[in-house]
Amino acid sequence: MAGVVVALGVFLLLGISDIPLGAGYDRIGPRFFPYAVAAGLILLGGMLGISTFRVKNTTPKASELSTPSAPLNWVSLGYLTLALLLSLALLNRAGFVVACSAQFWLAARAFHSKRPVRDAIVAVVLSTVVYFAFSHLLGLTLPAGILERIL
Amino acid sequence: METLSALLQGFSVALQPTSLFWAFVGVVLGTIVGILPGIGPALTVALLLPVTFQLDPVYAFIIFAGIYYGAMYGGSTTSILMNTPGESGSMITAIDGHAMARQGRASAALATAAIGSFVAGTIGTMGLTFVAPVMVEFALTFGPAEYFAVIVLGFTTISAVLGNTPLRGLVSLFFGLALGLVGIDLQTGQARYTLGIPQLLDGIDVVVVVVGLFAVGETLYVAATQHEEGTIAKVKGWTWMSRSDWRRSWKPWLRGAVIGFPIGGLPVGGAEIPTFLSYWLEKRLSKNPEEFGKGAIEGVAGPEAANNASTAGVLVPLLTLGLPTSATAAIMLAAFQEYNLQPGPLLFASNPELVWGLIASLFVGNFMLLALNLPLAPLWARLLEIPQPLLYGGILVFSTLGTYSLNNSAFDVGLMFLIGIAGFFMRRWDIPVAPAIIAMILGPMAEQQLRRALAISQGDATVFFRHPLSATLIALAGLVVMVPPVLRWIRRPRQR
Numbered sequence: 192m193a194g195v196v197v198a199l200g201v202f203l204l205l206g207i208s209d210i211p212l213g214a215g216y217d218r219i220g221p222r223f224f225p226y227a228v229a230a231g232l233i234l235l236g237g238m239l240g241i242s243t244f245r246v247k248n249t250t251p252k253a254s255e256l257s258t259p260s261a262p263l264n265w266v267s268l269g270y271l272t273l274a275l276l277l278s279l280a281l282l283n284r285a286g287f288v289v290a291c292s293a294q295f296w297l298a299a300r301a302f303h304s305k306r307p308v309r310d311a312i313v314a315v316v317l318s319t320v321v322y323f324a325f326s327h328l329l330g331l332t333l334p335a336g337i338l339e340r341i342l
Numbered sequence: 343m344e345t346l347s348a349l350l351q352g353f354s355v356a357l358q359p360t361s362l363f364w365a366f367v368g369v370v371l372g373t374i375v376g377i378l379p380g381i382g383p384a385l386t387v388a389l390l391l392p393v394t395f396q397l398d399p400v401y402a403f404i405i406f407a408g409i410y411y412g413a414m415y416g417g418s419t420t421s422i423l424m425n426t427p428g429e430s431g432s433m434i435t436a437i438d439g440h441a442m443a444r445q446g447r448a449s450a451a452l453a454t455a456a457i458g459s460f461v462a463g464t465i466g467t468m469g470l471t472f473v474a475p476v477m478v479e480f481a482l483t484f485g486p487a488e489y490f491a492v493i494v495l496g497f498t499t500i501s502a503v504l505g506n507t508p509l510r511g512l513v514s515l516f517f518g519l520a521l522g523l524v525g526i527d528l529q530t531g532q533a534r535y536t537l538g539i540p541q542l543l544d545g546i547d548v549v550v551v552v553v554g555l556f557a558v559g560e561t562l563y564v565a566a567t568q569h570e571e572g573t574i575a576k577v578k579g580w581t582w583m584s585r586s587d588w589r590r591s592w593k594p595w596l597r598g599a600v601i602g603f604p605i606g607g608l609p610v611g612g613a614e615i616p617t618f619l620s621y622w623l624e625k626r627l628s629k630n631p632e633e634f635g636k637g638a639i640e641g642v643a644g645p646e647a648a649n650n651a652s653t654a655g656v657l658v659p660l661l662t663l664g665l666p667t668s669a670t671a672a673i674m675l676a677a678f679q680e681y682n683l684q685p686g687p688l689l690f691a692s693n694p695e696l697v698w699g700l701i702a703s704l705f706v707g708n709f710m711l712l713a714l715n716l717p718l719a720p721l722w723a724r725l726l727e728i729p730q731p732l733l734y735g736g737i738l739v740f741s742t743l744g745t746y747s748l749n750n751s752a753f754d755v756g757l758m759f760l761i762g763i764a765g766f767f768m769r770r771w772d773i774p775v776a777p778a779i780i781a782m783i784l785g786p787m788a789e790q791q792l793r794r795a796l797a798i799s800q801g802d803a804t805v806f807f808r809h810p811l812s813a814t815l816i817a818l819a820g821l822v823v824m825v826p827p828v829l830r831w832i833r834r835p836r837q838r
Contacts, residue, residue, distance in 0.1 A: 192771045196513055203520060203535070210527075210534050221527040221534060224789045228519045235513050242509065267565040275558070275759045278742060282752045291742055295735035301565045304731035313732055321743060329393050331747040 193240035200232030270301035286336015287326075291318040345475050352698025356706050361404055364397070365703050368405035369710045372412020376429050377420050377725050380560055380737055383413040383429075384669040384779070388552040389744035391677060399681045400696050404703045406677065407657075410670050411463060411704065414613065414650045415711045416722065418455035422448060422642070423723050431613030431649035434621045438634060438641030445637050452719045453583045454591045454639055455646040460712040462599035462647035466654025467704045469603045474690070474701070477662035481687040484663075486795035487805050491815035493788040496665060498822040499608065500777050508823075510773045517764075518781030521546050528790055541753045548676045549748055551782055552669065554758040555775045557741040559765020561734050566766070591643040594624050598647025605648075606655020608667065616652045617645035654704065661685050661697060665784075669776045672783045 207225050274297035281290035295314035296307075304310050326333045355361060371390075375381040387406050394402040417429025422439035435455065442451040484492070497515060524535045525545025536542040583591070601623065602616040624644040625634045634641050659665040664685040666672040678685050683693065690697050715722070745758045768775055799805035807813045 192767075195767075196516075199517070199520060203523070206535050210532055221530050221532045223793075224785075225523055225534065228516060228523060228785075231512075231516045232520065235509065235516060238509060239513065263566045265566075268562065271562055271565055274738065275762075278738075279752065279756050279759065282742070282746065282755060287743075287746075291739045294742065295739050298561070298565075298735040298738050299731035302731035302734055304729070310731060310735070314735065317736065317739060321739065325393070325743060325747070330396060331392060332750050333743070333747065 193236045193243060195236075196239060197233050197236030200229045200234075200236060203229035203232065267301040267303075270297050274298045274301070281336075283334055284336065287333040288315075288318045288322050289336060291321070345472060348475075348694060348698050349471055349702060351694065352700075352702030353705075355400065355695050355699030356404070356702035360401065361699065361703060362706065364401040364404045365408050365707050366710060368408020369412040369415075369707050369714065371405075372409035372414075373416040373711070373714060373722060374412075374725060375409065376413035376416020376418075376432075377722055378728070378733065379420060379424075379426055380557075380564065380734065382556060382670075383410045384552055384673050385556040386413075387670060387673045387677070388549045388556075389740055391549055391673075391680070392744060392747040394677075395680065399678075399683060400699050402677065402681075403674070403696065403700050404707075406674055407700055407704055408707045408710075410653055410674075411650065411707050412711055414463075414646075414653055415456060415459050415715050417649075418459070418642070418646050419452060419715075419719060419722055420726065422451045422455065424726060429613075429649075431617055431652070432646070433614065434617045434645045435642055437621075438636075438638050441635065441637035442639065442642065447637065449719070450583050450587050450639065451642050453716060454587060454643045456712060456715040456719070457583075458591065458595040458598065458643045458647040459650040459715075460708055461595045462602060463650040463654065463708045463711075464705065465596075465599040466603045466606070466651035467701065467708065469651075470654045470657055470704070471701055473607070473658055474662050474697075477658060478687040478690050481662050483811070484687075485809070486791040486798065487809050487812040488815065489663075490788055490791040490795055491806060491812035491819070492663065492665060493784050493791065495815050495819040495822070496667065496784060497781065497788075498819045500667070500780055510771075511777050514768065514773050514775060514777040515781045517768075518551075518778035519785040521551060521778070522782040522785030528786065539753075541749075541751060545786075546757065546782075547748055547754065548673060548779065548782060550745055550754050550758045551761055552673055552779055553741045553745050554761030555765035555768070555778065556669075557737050558759060558762025559769055559775070561737055562762060562766040563769040564734065566770075587639055590639050594620070594640045594644035595647040597623060598644040599651040602648035602651030603655040606652030606667070607658040608655075613649040613652045613668070616648040620644040620648035657701075657704075661689065661700075662687060664787075666780055669779045672780045675783055 203225055207222055207229070210222050210225065274294045277297065278290040278294035281293060292311075292314040295317060296310050299310040299314070300307075322333055325331045326335075356365070371386060372383065375383060375386045386409050390405070390409075394405060397405075413429055414431055417432035418435050418439065420426065420429075421432040421436040422443050425436050425440040439451045439455070442448065500511065500515065522545075524542055526533055526543055533543060598616075598620045601620050602613075605616040605619070606613070621634075621641055621644060624638075624640040625631050628634065628638065628640055630638075656666075656668050656671050659667055660671045660675060662685075664675060664678075666675045675685060683689060683696070741758065742755055745755050746752065748754055765775060768778075795805055796803065805812075806816055
């Protein structure tokens with residue numbers, strides 16, 4: 192965790208050179224705040240690292256870092272990742288209804304649903320109803336995709 | 343008197359049929375999302391933004407406020423019946439509320455929560471009515487230096503109070519500040535951290551972040567850790583609160599309101615703190631503290647009153663200073679900005695029908711919520727029978743819908759998913775998400791005010807200490823950071 196925080200800070204620091212200096216009257220330009228945020232993140236990451244180190248060396252129950260180490264359910268995470276990636280890929284190509292039906296059905300798998308047929312029906316009905324309600328009644332633009340001629 | 347006539351004018355807006363209709367929509371939606379675990383008011387308001395933009399701003403904010411209030415009512419239902427809070431502000435209610443439900447007193451617990459919410463919500467809204475004009479007078483004296491000092495104070499208290507340790511709160515805060523940096527610098531027009539991606543020039547939309555952190559992050563976390571399914575306590579018939587229930591409830595309601603309102607108005611973020619304080623106080627004052635944890639009605643009445651009063655309190659700094667103190671308030675501020683409205687003292691002068699209409703509709707919404715929640719609680723509880731796979735599938739679909747329709751861009755959806763993964767790790771590492779959202783909104787404001795203040799003082803940084811008001815605020819911010827570690831340091835040797 193500490194590493195991620197420091198890395199984000201370093202990333203911000205490296206990005207500062209890409210920010211052109213404004214030619215305004217400003218005493219502190221567009222680079223000042225990024226410097227402050229980057230410095231803060233690196234400092235916080237360091238402090239997190241130190242507190243982790245200290246906790247490990249003193250009592251195991253100290254409060255600063257009690258990372259919950261419940262085992263992760265990787266199958267569920269896999270299903271959800273697939274749901275997100277697939278719906279993203281399908282959204283503009285196959286349209287909202289297809290993308291969201293797939294997303295819904297895969298998410299239901301991630302939550303250990305034992306009724307795939309019911310889930311599929313709910314997925315298609317919900318996505319279609321939402322599509323119609325929001326694009327036809329509420330005036331939003333949603334991608335129709337491959338179902339363009341039917342819907 | 344001026345306030346009363348302004349409020350009357352507000353009621354003339356709030357009692358129009360259209361306003362009543364939207365207030366009803368808001369409180370029903372609020373109750374639903376309050377009851378459903380996994381969806382909160384911040385997420386709901388964020389998802390509704392694309393739809394509500396087609397409405398007049400008055401109606402949009404009437405809906406938002408209804409959702410915010412309604413979620414506080416609905417959250418208690420889930421806490422009492424399922425022992426998992428529907429809302430973070432109802433966490434503490436679960437302890438005694440669920441114990442009461444197991445003893446077959448669920449309806450008494452639901453009733454004291456609903457009536458307490460109504461009493462405290464009304465007191466809180468009255469507080470808002472009379473404190474806001476005073477705050478406006480005060481806020482008119484603010485210059486950039488004072489605004490910057492207030493935001494700094496907000497940053498320190500939010501990060502110190504939310505989350506288990508200040509360090510984690512600060513990590514979240516700086517994450518939000520970093521997200522807020524992306525896009526064109528308002529002062530000079532230079533692009534920052536856009537990585538050459540044109541969609542990032544306008545910055546990252548706060549809706550994308552809220553939906554990512556709350557909806558996707560939460561879904562991933564729940565799926566990955568999978569709690570056992572909670573059991574719903576059956577509400578058998580409708581038994582009214584007994585006379586002793588009333589006798590034991592009314593004082594906690596009032597005390598909860600008195601605790602909740604001012605703390606909601608302080609920049610400590612949201613409804614959790616006042617509910618904890620109220621619970622602690624009721625336990626202290628009770629003649630039989632050993633009942634707490636085993637179904638003491640005071641442990642439901644006090645916190646449920648406190649969370650509703652705090653919601654009214656949150657609106658004070660939001661409307662008078664443009665300073666959000668909770669995630670929902672941060673989203674509402676973003677909504678104001680989309681309408682090109684700047685909350686603050688001038689809003690009261692330029693849009694009185696909006697501000698006072700909103701405040702009056704809070705009174706109306708409270709009545710509606712009491713009517714909806716008191717007799718219909720068992721009906722609302724049926725919502726909890728939605729199977730978890732369908733609930734979270736639905737949350738994802740609506741997240742995709744809301745994010746996509748912001749700018750009709752699949753890029754935003756992808757970004758939202760990425761932020762959701764970050765949100766998953768924040769949950770896993772016990773880093774609170776609310777400071778990130780508040781910081782993302784306040785960061786750019788702080789930067790602007792800082793640079794404006796320095797431009798006015800011609801680069802003299804002592805300006806923040808020479809103005810008495812900003813000096814006081816900065817000193818307070820310093821105290822918030824310094825005092826807890828110092829106290830711990832003083833106490834440590836004695837404990838050994």
